Amino acid sequence: MTDDDAIPPRRMARWPWAWACAVWAAAWLLMLGLDKHIGLAQAAITLVLASALAAIWLPTLASLATTTLAVAAFDWFLVPPKHAFAVELTEDMLLLAEILVLSWVVTGLLARGRVLASRARRSARHADQMRRLGDALRDTEDPLRRGEALRASLQDLLGGPPRLLLLRNETPAPADDDASTTLGDPSADDLVGLWHCVRLCRQFGPGTGHEQELPALYLPLRGTEDEAFGAAMIAVNPAEPVDDEVLVQAQALCDQMGQLLHRARTQREAESAQARAQGQAVRNALLAAISHDYRTPLAAIMGAASSLRDQGGKLAPEQRQRLAQSIVTETRQLSRLTDNTLQLVRLDAPGVQLHLDWESPDELAGVAIDRARKHHDPERRIKVWAEPGLPLVRCDAVLFSQMLENLIDNAMKYSDPPAPVELTVRRHGQHIVFAVRDNGPGIEPQWREKIFDVFQRGDWRSGSSNSAAQRGAGVGLAVCRSIALAHGGELRLRQPAQGGSSFECWLPEQDSPGVEDRESTLDGGRP
Structure with a gap:
């Protein structure tokens, strides 16, 4: 960025030039009107002051040129011999050189101050834009509303209406429309470029150093360094590349959205893994509990049945009755355990239908x-x-x-x-x-x-x-x-x-x- 690039367009308007002309006119009236009453040193100070005030409104090059002409006019009208560019005294030559250098230094400092002030204002605008986008993304869980918030921020920054491609889950197969969402009605050619941007996870278009002949700027929504969760496309003029700071800001806005999508996917994966782990733990506990609790009634049934088979003729009727009752009781316990387990699994299943x-x-x-x-x-x-x-x-x-x-x-x-x-x-x-x-x-x-x-x-x-x-x-x-x-x-x-x-x-x-x-x-x- 040059010094002139940092000057807002209003600096070149008619009235700022008029103010600079008014300052120079007042300074020359003062110097010429008081020529017989003040010395060259006082007149030189007036010239430097006028040069500094005019530099507030004039562009840098115009201010330097105006100051140089003013020093030449100062030599012509005020430095002896007057109405000539010759200089009688060495100290007068030194005075002219000091005036010129000092005026240039003041002009340069003012121009540098304007550049720094412009950058500070731009940085403040960009920071405020990032903050407002972050607030908008946090205030809603709807991916479409989040995408619209990003589109509004990009349009405010670059001027053109952006088109977005947002991935729903993991990176799908190429041009898998079922796994993505689009905003801004991109055409078929636009979608090809957006998918290409997602796959490469790299920006391209005018000012990016890649495929600069394209009539649009493509920016990935990067969640990590090498993975994009969508892409944005903004139509631009290839003959007028986007300013580097604006391009950095646009990519930062896209990355903010990409990081949010990455966090959402990571959270879904963590919740899914936790659910699977809990389900596995429940299954393991259920199997362990059932195995343990089936063992006791089965052992009792096995013992009673073996006694009836091997020693049935030797047992008294009361003993046989007691063993048979034990088999019935333990079988009923197994039946209850089985019914409860099956009902628990059935009722926890989604979409269960009751016979009401x-x-x-x-x-x-x-x-x-x-x-x-x-x-x-x-x-x-x-x-x-x-x-x-x-x-x-x-x-x-x-x-x-x-x-x-x-x-x-x-x-x-x-x-x-x-x-x-x-x-x-x-x-x-x-x-x-x-x-x-x-x-x-x-x-x-x-x-x-x-x-x-x-x-x-x-x-x-x-x-x-x-x-x-x-x-x-x-x-x-x-x-x-x-x-x-x-x-x-x-x-x-x-x-x-x-x-x-x-x-x-x-x-x-x-x-x-x-x-x-x-x-x-x-x-x-x-x-």
Whole structure:
């Protein structure tokens, strides 16, 4: 950049020239009018002052030329002998040389000051532009709005409307339009150049040193030194290359967008890797838990079956009955573990479809109680109470019954006989609440937020002597929570003041159909 390039266009306007002419006219009137009253030294100071003031408005070359002419005129009109370029005294020759050099130095310093001031203003504008673009990029997560913010900044800097190519994920195959987004309606030729810029990760066009004959400037959106996440194209005049500072600023704006896209991709990859690691950890823990918990019932079944096979004739009827009952009990434990595991996997899968129908809360509770009484100690008391006049609930009867049975099984494990287990169904506001309460020792405070997580079991209650409490893969309550969430409800834990624990499924109440509507639904809508 030269000194004149730093001068804004307004310096060349009519009025700045007029101000410079006015300064010189006033200076000459003063020097000629006071020629007989002041010496050459005072007149010389007036000339230097006029040269410095005129240099404020005049371009550098014009100021130097004007100062040189003014010194020559000073010699002609004021230095003896007057009206001649000859000089009588040596000190007058030295004075003229000093005036000329001093005026040139002042002019040069003012020109340098204008250059520095212009660069400072430009740097401030560029810094402000970078800040405003950064704010605009942070204020939105929409890639299209971010691209529009970059287009606005480039247009403000270069004048022409930019066209952008933004990659969505990793660098795709050449010209893979499905993996990119364009802004500004680039033509087919423009897209070829944009993809070329992305592949090379290098700027080209007028002023870049590469393919300068092109009628457009191509800038990569660099996220790293050798990888671009898009490209920008701005039409320019090849005969007028872009200024180096402007080109650096334009590339900095593009790199700011590229670094943001790179950070977004890195974050997505980190989240994906974390999700895969967590999924692998869950699978490993599930396999380990299932393998461990299958071992005990299988060993019991194997031992009982081997005894019946090898020593069945020697055993008393009571012994054979006890071994057969052991096989039935352990098989039921395996079945429950398998059902819970399969339901947990199924409910966590995306797009799961439930078989919903209108069911009676009384019937759901009754089915769960009947199954619990058959599968557990018949001497244990299981109480059930349902509020009269409850509306129908829309649910998957199989899943919902499994949830209630899991809650009852959990309550019986963690409370010792003959303490009863209670199942109540009531209406609370706009919810139907299914609550299973035990009279066990309760749950330690530090475990009350963890009990619904997978593989949490056994040690979150204290004081229970029931050995069955230590069995299971720790997925029962996790399955119950997943079933409640799948029905739009919520599974809560409440600690009654009387002791024990109450697990409550809060199911939103819905407008149930009338009898005719329900029959029509059950018949598939056929008349």
